[in-house]
Amino acid sequence: MKRIVVCDDEPHIVEGLRYLLRSAEREIVVTYSGEEGLRAISAQRPDLLIVDIMMPGMSGLEVVSTLRADPTTRDLPIIILTAKGQASDANMAQEVWGTTVMAKPFQPQELRKLVASTLEIGACPQPESA
Amino acid sequence: MNADLEFEPAALIGHAREVGEPDTYAGKREWTRYRIGVRVEATTDPTRANASWHVNVHDVSGGGVGFWSKQKLPIASTVWVRDCFEDSETTWLKGRVCHCSVGMRGHLIGIAFDQPTPTDSHEPPPMRHVEPIDEESLPIRVSGRLVSLQTKCIYATVIAVSTAIAFSFLMAQGFVPGLSEEASGIVAIAAALITGTFCGWWIARNDAIFLNELHMAIRGMAAGKLDSCRVIEAPCAELATIGRAFNDLWTRWKQREYGERMQRQKLEELGQIKNNILSIVSHDLRTPLTSILMYTNMLMDGGSEFSADEQKGFLGIINEECHRLARLVEDILEVQRLESDAIRIELTPCDLAPTIAGCVPVFEPLADNKSMTLSIDCPETLPTVMADADRISQVINNLVANALKYTPAGGAVQIAAHQRDKELLISVHDNGPGIPRDKWDHIFDRFSQVMDPDVSEVAGVGLGLYIVARIVESHGGTVWVDSKVGEGTAFFVALPLEGEPLLIPSSPAETALHATCKIIACDSDPELLATVVHTLRANGFDVRAAHTGQRLLQHLEQGDVDVVVTDILVPDMHAVDLLDALNGLSHRSFRTIIHSYEGDAEGYGRRGVDVFLRRPVSRQELVEAVHVVLRRRAAAGRVVIVQNHEIDTERLSRMLVEAGHAVMVAGSIGEASVLAHKYGADVNVVSGETVADDRVGLINMMRKLSEDTALVVLSTPQHGVDTDLGERFGAVVVPYTYGREEDVVDVIRKERSRAVTEKS
Numbered sequence: 001m002k003r004i005v006v007c008d009d010e011p012h013i014v015e016g017l018r019y020l021l022r023s024a025e026r027e028i029v030v031t032y033s034g035e036e037g038l039r040a041i042s043a044q045r046p047d048l049l050i051v052d053i054m055m056p057g058m059s060g061l062e063v064v065s066t067l068r069a070d071p072t073t074r075d076l077p078i079i080i081l082t083a084k085g086q087a088s089d090a091n092m093a094q095e096v097w098g099t100t101v102m103a104k105p106f107q108p109q110e111l112r113k114l115v116a117s118t119l120e121i122g123a124c125p126q127p128e129s130a
Numbered sequence: 131m132n133a134d135l136e137f138e139p140a141a142l143i144g145h146a147r148e149v150g151e152p153d154t155y156a157g158k159r160e161w162t163r164y165r166i167g168v169r170v171e172a173t174t175d176p177t178r179a180n181a182s183w184h185v186n187v188h189d190v191s192g193g194g195v196g197f198w199s200k201q202k203l204p205i206a207s208t209v210w211v212r213d214c215f216e217d218s219e220t221t222w223l224k225g226r227v228c229h230c231s232v233g234m235r236g237h238l239i240g241i242a243f244d245q246p247t248p249t250d251s252h253e254p255p256p257m258r259h260v261e262p263i264d265e266e267s268l269p270i271r272v273s274g275r276l277v278s279l280q281t282k283c284i285y286a287t288v289i290a291v292s293t294a295i296a297f298s299f300l301m302a303q304g305f306v307p308g309l310s311e312e313a314s315g316i317v318a319i320a321a322a323l324i325t326g327t328f329c330g331w332w333i334a335r336n337d338a339i340f341l342n343e344l345h346m347a348i349r350g351m352a353a354g355k356l357d358s359c360r361v362i363e364a365p366c367a368e369l370a371t372i373g374r375a376f377n378d379l380w381t382r383w384k385q386r387e388y389g390e391r392m393q394r395q396k397l398e399e400l401g402q403i404k405n406n407i408l409s410i411v412s413h414d415l416r417t418p419l420t421s422i423l424m425y426t427n428m429l430m431d432g433g434s435e436f437s438a439d440e441q442k443g444f445l446g447i448i449n450e451e452c453h454r455l456a457r458l459v460e461d462i463l464e465v466q467r468l469e470s471d472a473i474r475i476e477l478t479p480c481d482l483a484p485t486i487a488g489c490v491p492v493f494e495p496l497a498d499n500k501s502m503t504l505s506i507d508c509p510e511t512l513p514t515v516m517a518d519a520d521r522i523s524q525v526i527n528n529l530v531a532n533a534l535k536y537t538p539a540g541g542a543v544q545i546a547a548h549q550r551d552k553e554l555l556i557s558v559h560d561n562g563p564g565i566p567r568d569k570w571d572h573i574f575d576r577f578s579q580v581m582d583p584d585v586s587e588v589a590g591v592g593l594g595l596y597i598v599a600r601i602v603e604s605h606g607g608t609v610w611v612d613s614k615v616g617e618g619t620a621f622f623v624a625l626p627l628e629g630e631p632l633l634i635p636s637s638p639a640e641t642a643l644h645a646t647c648k649i650i651a652c653d654s655d656p657e658l659l660a661t662v663v664h665t666l667r668a669n670g671f672d673v674r675a676a677h678t679g680q681r682l683l684q685h686l687e688q689g690d691v692d693v694v695v696t697d698i699l700v701p702d703m704h705a706v707d708l709l710d711a712l713n714g715l716s717h718r719s720f721r722t723i724i725h726s727y728e729g730d731a732e733g734y735g736r737r738g739v740d741v742f743l744r745r746p747v748s749r750q751e752l753v754e755a756v757h758v759v760l761r762r763r764a765a766a767g768r769v770v771i772v773q774n775h776e777i778d779t780e781r782l783s784r785m786l787v788e789a790g791h792a793v794m795v796a797g798s799i800g801e802a803s804v805l806a807h808k809y810g811a812d813v814n815v816v817s818g819e820t821v822a823d824d825r826v827g828l829i830n831m832m833r834k835l836s837e838d839t840a841l842v843v844l845s846t847p848q849h850g851v852d853t854d855l856g857e858r859f860g861a862v863v864v865p866y867t868y869g870r871e872e873d874v875v876d877v878i879r880k881e882r883s884r885a886v887t888e889k890s
Contacts, residue, residue: 010417012447016424019436019444054413083416105420108427 002119003027003044007037007063008052008081017050020108021115034058038066041073048118053082061093068097077118081106098123172197172211172241196229196240203227209241268827269347269380270373271363278367282333290326297321336365344376356384377827414458418451461593465576468600475604477516482625483508485519486547486556489526493534500539504530507546515554515625521601522556522625528594529558529621536619537562549627553607556623564615567701570656570677573611574599598623603664610660622657634669634753643760644670651675652682652696662695665749671756679703683711690808691720693759695752698726713738720792721759725752738787766790767812767882770839772802774817776846782815782871789875791882799828806836812882813840815874817866818849821859829859840885842878 004026006017014030021028029044031037035058037051049067053060060080067073080093083104093099100118102111195211203209207227229240301314309317343362350356364370425444428436436444467473486508497504526545533543537560547556565573576596602609602623613619636644649671653659659675666673676682679700685691694712698705712722724734725743734742740762741755769791773779783793794811796802799820806814814832821829821843833841841859844866845851856863864877 010421012421012451013417013424016421016428016447019428019440020424081420083413083420104416105423108424108431 001025001027003046004048005029005031005037005040005046006050007031009033009055034063037063048077050079053080064093064097064099077123172209174209196238199237199239202237203230203239205230211241268377270377272370272373276367276370282366286329286333289329290322293325294318294322337369340365340369351383356387374827381831418454421451422448464597465593475518475521477518479514480517480519481512481514482517482522483510483512485523486526486545489523489530493530496534503542505544507544512547512554513549513627515627517605517625525598525601525623528598532594533558533560552627553624554627557620559618559620561618564617565613565619566615567677570611571675571681608660608664610656612656634750640757641670647671647692647760648690649673649693649695650682650685650691652700654697654699654701665752669753679708686715693721693756695723698724709737721763723755723759762790768792769813769815769878770794770796770802770806770811771815772796772799772820774820776817776819776848777844778868785871785875799832803832803835806839811836811839812885813842813878815842817844818846818851821851822849833859838885840881842881
């Protein structure tokens with residue numbers, strides 16, 4: 001059983017992801033803020049985190065940097081979703097923390113594929129050039 | 131063209147009358163022409179490249195210039211003329227062709243310059259970016275009284291000749307025994323030659339070094355390295371003249387470079403704002419698109435995976451997100467329509483009670499979703515107001531949508547409406563997180579979230595409240611916010627029932643001044659502040675709001691404010707501290723209006739306040755008070771004093787302020803030039819030491835930057851200034867002794883009125 005934590009302040013997106021990614025061998029935990037997401041991660045030890053960048057309160061990047069600073073969650077695979085026009089922050093996260101970035105709006109099929117391959121290898125697939 | 135001659139109609143004509151020779155044809159026509167032979171550039175279209183041609187100004191007549199042209203120009207057609215120098219500071223002068231006749235050298239064209247209209251003279255000079263340059267940074271230093279090159283040559287010759295005479299005399303006396311007469315003569319000539327050569331070399335050495343350094347400086351300038359110029363000292367009077375000219379040129383380059391840098395910086399800032407707007411708009415567009423794409427995809431791919439209820443839910447979400455997109459697009463279009471005045475607001479007498487009540491059902495589903503309570507407190511009928519019900523409904527919808535958006539689940543939102551005095555007060559309260567006071571200044575601005583650098587989280591483009599403010603203002607109403615962090619926020623809309631007109635009648639001359647008058651209003655009470663801002667804005671003034679004393683001072687420190695309208699009680703400062711801070715600002719070119727429940731005009735007057743208004747203040751009184759200070763400012767001058775140990779700056783500026791002038795104190799001539807230029811000062815005051823010989827270049831620069839400003843030079847016991855020097859700079863020289871400022875104040879007053887008369 002693989003566990004995925006989804007963290008986004010947009011309820012429709014969170015709900016949609018729950019439907020999009022659901023399968024018999026996955027458990028999907030939904031959270032609506034960065035703080036809630038962190039709590040869920042420390043309680044549930046997931047195999048993957050999908051997090052939005054722009055959230056009120058704690059932003060997605062703060063969540064990622066907190067996780068990377070903690071030895072128990074340092075290697076947690078993370079997929080960052082971003083709806084910002086400029087992807088500079090997200091690109092930095094990709095370079096520094098080895099997370100995968102998906103720009104909104106994304107192709108649902110692509111996200112599905114990315115989640116499947118990440119869960120399989122236990123880490124975010126890195127771009128070939130890296 | 132003559133460097134001292136400003137390219138400006140009055141100056142050109144004045145110059146021609148003074149130095150030009152009257153034409154022999156004088157008397158045969160209505161106007162006299164004077165030949166001056168200035169080279170100018172003329173064109174029929176200044177926007178087209180290469181459309182101009184160089185001409186010699188042949189003559190200057192009563193109202194313009196004349197020149198020979200190969201082209202024939204139709205009478206009354208427009209021609210632009212400017213100084214031949216390719217200088218960004220020279221602007222095209224617009225003229226009309228009033229004479230065109232064929233002569234021996236082509237067509238003789240006469241151009242009359244358009245007379246500036248009387249209102250033009252009221253307009254402040256356009257702001258130009260000027261970098262303060264102090265004398266230490268000028269590349270060539272010209273100090274003291276320098277000997278001329280000729281005198282130096284005479285010295286060398288005199289020394290050589292006297293050496294020759296001395297040797298001849300010594301030889302004749304038999305100084306070296308046994309030498310024949312011829313040999314003695316040769317020795318004397320040789321000695322004279324050696325001494326002369328040495329003296330010549332020694333005297334010319336500094337000149338050669340100077341020229342070499344100047345050469346390096348010019349090469350540096352050509353390579354665009356203005357700051358690499360080494361400071362060099364001019365060795366003689368002639369080279370000092372070249373040095374001053376070079377300093378002038380260098381200063382101009384420097385100012386131009388500075389202007390370009392400022393422009394670049396501004397463009398970069400605008401670019402940054404544009405990027406932020408794009409980023410936020412794209413965020414607000416991408417989020418609903420993501421949901422729509424995801425749900426449609428799931429329905430298309432695996433419709434059978436989901437139950438009928440789930441599928442229905444998906445369609446509901448898609449529908450909701452489509453509406454969200456439509457709203458965003460609508461908001462952007464709405465702002466565009468409001469700004470282009472494409473929206474017609476039809477004011478009809480109406481009872482807004484049904485409109486207000488009608489907003490509740492729209493939001494009930496949304497409130498239920500977040501388990502929030504949405505309540506209304508409104509009588510069944512409200513007094514009639516002149517309003518556009520659809521627009522007011524839009525206002526309430528925007529406010530309620532905002533309240534629901536920012537209040538966490540389980541919260542409460544209340545809409546209320548009732549009559550209060552002569553207005554209808556509508557409010558929307560919530561018990562959400564609240565808005566800190568320092569954000570209130572910008573909350574109704576367009577793209578307020580983009581402009582605010584502190585915003586780390588983005589919840590929307592920030593157009594809703596801007597739309598609200600625009601609609602309410604077009605109803606002659608007022609909108610404001612009151613909030614406590616952690617307790618909640620309330621938005622208020624006040625619509626006038628009838629009566630007090632918003633537009634206060636003013637004379638056309640005064641109305642013309644409104645748009646150029648920058649006002650900062652400050653008040654602890656958000657409602658009163660909104661009323662003040664709105665009243666002044668409706669009457670055409672350029673008004674900004676500050677909800678705290680600190681914000682007010684920040685605005686003032688940036689300069690560029692004409693009038694301050696403030697409550698004496700601001701939330702973050704004591705009354706005395708506020709007044710002290712206002713008086714303590716060194717660049718005090720603004721006037722102060724204080725309104726309060728307590729105090730008397732005399733007491734405030736002693737503390738530098740121009741007008742005191744006792745509350746409650748009517749709209750009429752407020753606008754009248756601004757007129758009073760503007761008139762007072764027009765009657766008094768703006769004086770810039772260059773600080774110096776020779777003068778009691780503090781006492782002098784206090785006395786000038788008491789005499790009604792706005793006083794700015796500058797630390798150096800460079801700073802004074804900038805201030806005088808920026809604020810259109812009437813009088814610059816400098817002390818004897820400030821105009822000492824070595825600062826001639828800077829004084830010249832000051833005269834160029836603020837040519838309309840009168841210059842008063844204080845001749846002090848330590849540094850006496852003779853009237854000659856005064857005449858050279860077009861300055862008035864006044865004897866000054868420490869502690870006797872009264873006489874100076876009187877001269878400044880006279881100079882100020884003279885400067886103003888000349889300006890107009």
